[in-house]
Amino acid sequence: MIPPKFAYRRAGSAEEAVSLLAEYGDEAKILAGGHSLLPLMKLRLAQPEFLIDIGRVHELSYIRGEADHIAVGALTRYHDLEHSELLAAELPLLAHASGKVGDPQVRHRGTIGGSIAHGESASDVPAVVLALDGTLVVSGPSGVREIPSSEFFLGPFETVLEPDELLTEIRLPRPASPGWSFQKLTSRAIDWAIVAVAVQGSSVGLVNMGSTPLRATATERALADGASITDAAARAAEGTSPFADRNASPEYRKHLARVLVRRGLEEAAGRAG
């Protein structure tokens, strides 16, 4: 429970963080809220040589309404997302889901960018960002690039982020359809989702249904083709290959995906009025 030796640098700005990344490259890890990274280091499952702490880069913590999207700084904590009036009005799905992550301590430290960059498929917020068709803004030595969230996640703890790149902003378009729902089944209140489902209109994100956060594409297609909610939800697990773990078998996860997608679509439809 004591990590191996590492060097620590605190970045004063996003720019400095990017230049430190360029300097230390492959051996460095960005430390934001630390709620994923530090436990892994304490168990010695992650052993970065350098930690670049962006915890005080306040310029990366914001929620702004822009002309055609909502911009969320990567360092914005779950707690701030949960209690944002702007999100409550414009993206209640993200505010609500953020309030379901872990417990209050986790929500005060954990950040939206950390969760996305970590690439953990059991995290709630990445699937929400997928369902919202978000775009990820990334800074690197060669400048800034924008990556659609649908292309960001590659595998377990693996994203398209290069070792010298820093995720700085999440851009979320204003949803065309106002109905939303977040359905999360956990064993205990503070646990990770066994399965969770994020619904915005007829977009459906899946948590913990494979090696990356996913969209329920078969369900979405069925809805587009005019299927009923029940029929579309029955296809929620198509194309997924969820893990087996202590909490659940793949079969159970697939079943939960179908149930939770149906409940989510029904609730979203109800909210849409």
Place this chain on the structure above:
Amino acid sequence: MSIVGTRVVRTEDPRLLTTGAQYLEDLRLPELQGAAYATFVRSPMAHARITGIDVSAALDEPGVVAVLTADDLDDIPESPPGREPLLAKDVVRFVGEPVAIVLTEEHYQGEDAAELVSVDYDELPAVVGVQQALTDETLLFPDKGTNVLSRGGAKEFDDEAFADCEVVVERTIVNQRVAAAPLEVRAAAARWADDRLTLWSSTQNVHGVRDELTGKLGLDKKAVRVIAPDVGGGFGAKIGADRETVVVGWAARRTGRPVRWVETRNENLMAMSQGRAQLHTITIGGSRDGRVQAYRLDIVQDCGGYVRMGGMLPHLTMLMASGVYDLPRVETAFRSVVTNTTPIGAYRGAGRPEATAAIERAMDLFAAEIGMDAAEVRRRNFVAPDKFPFTTPTGATYDTGEYAKALDTVLEAAGYDELRAEQRRRRERDDPIQLGIGVSAYVEITGGGPDAGETARVSVHPDGTVTVWTGSSPHGQGHATAWAMLVQDELGIPMDRITVRHGDTDVLTEGVGTFGSRSLQIGGTAVRNAAVEIKERARELAAEEMEADPADLVLDLESGTWTVRGVPGRGVPWAQLAERAGPEGLSADTTFATDQSTFPFGAHVAVVEVDMETGRPRLVRHVSVDDAGPVVNPILAEGQRHGGIAQGAAQALFEEVSYDEYGNPVTATLLDYTFISAAELPSFELVPMETPTSVNPLGVKGIGEAGTIGSTPAVQSAVVDALGHLGVRHIDMPASPERVWTAINEARTAQ
């Protein structure tokens, strides 16, 4: 008015909630200055032969003071063969078993250095689970020729016992392994000076720790002092000195330097004794009118890698097998097996919750088979109130009990009939959220036994204050409050002038400790008796002082003064008598012992909602009657019941220590070991009931484990009951969402 029985707020809490407790790792004592920090090198393998240990790289690491292995334990008595060693020598038998101790100048250097201790392991097949152990294909102790290291009870079962039963039900059920997981993990600190070992230990019983240290280190009793600072929970798993604690004491002598050690949570979940871990085969037979005629309990106890208490626990399970029921025939037997997993020890209830879980499941299965209400079947089989003292077929003699009254009281409080009506309505409309109602009735054994006394010293000082020393060292129970209340009640000295001390073998050289729900009835009685003794001595002193006949002296409990009967206005306060007694004041030492146990009992109703689509169960109500005799302080007793119910519900719904097929623990962090939190629990509905015992002068029984014993079967039963209309009869614990969903599916497929 007596303070006993009133809701006195815990006097411990202002300190605990403001400046905080002084747990072991908080100690900043001059005696521990310059201490080296201990880190244990632990086996990453469940079962392996050690072929070599190379410590040289670790010794070169900065800050390393020493690296010691089993080979260095040459100055103490050898562990008897087949017994758990202090450090593994030839073979490791569970993941997390200590192999070497690394001492470093600074705490943080320990893990880096421990990683550099190179241990060569020759991997052996791992034995995981009792079924595999029983095959004896791989032996943990080849010299023994079997993994079954002890057995007892019936040599052979008598099938005739069930021959004339109209209905016989048999089922194998799992009482899964759980972790004690106290918030304060294990910790110790040691100093060797002037040929004497002082050891600070996070323990439930300093005297037990001292006795283990003297035995294992070959020291004289007088050469060891054990001190317990504040202790943050134990639940049975902090009884006695674990091997790490002994090694810390030894290392302080070996290196001539104070040594301190605190384990990580990860280590705690791998190496602290765990609990339960029994496999039960239950057979129950009786008539269709609800009378049970015969009951059989066949136990396989998983001891883990070494026999700590795994040989003893099933004896308690067998003793309490028939529970609150008057059963004509009871047969029990057990086998204790070793497996390549964490050793099993005492855990809140220690053998008795397992007995209750088994008989209560059996009663439910029997009730379902004959189509009778679960509460009614219980009522038809209770030991009747006029039969006490009642000796069971397994040899326990219950002191007092009102089992039907406890059940009726809890059913009434729960609104049982209305709950059943609501259940019917939900079933009729095929509600997606079904209701389950679980009923349990229990009796347990606490307190007495041969050699199970407790010590106390009560001293009234010349300044009028009182110090109470107790041999029963608490770790959260509230002794400081309860003992002061008992003394105030006897002496009339207000409890804010009474200080309760504990946990130092140099002050009270003998004592037993806090476990097995024994403290109030044994330790509290010792305190009360010491106060009574002081009162009698004070009477003599007051008689001298006032030149009166001792028989005429009266202690006015309101003012705390002695007066002569019929002579108003003249009173001698305690301080004056203490001064008269001499510089030491008035002091009495007592030991209270009884070989008679007490048998607390009760009944619980749990109400669970099950989401029939996802299978997820949710405990929505928990109502309990827990009768442990007269209550000294309802706040303390309710606190014990709250914690007990929570831990018991946790076993039913969430907790399980598990291993993969290689014996790797997969629940060695608190992310994976899912203990319960307030968010998973309803507000408990506690119903009072007090049936005294005559075993001790306070009339009290133990309450520490009652909640755990009653709640587990009630909650488990409620989950099963929610699916009863589908034909589901049993779901093993923990009743996880997937297990419940699977049971629903299987039942629907079968229909």
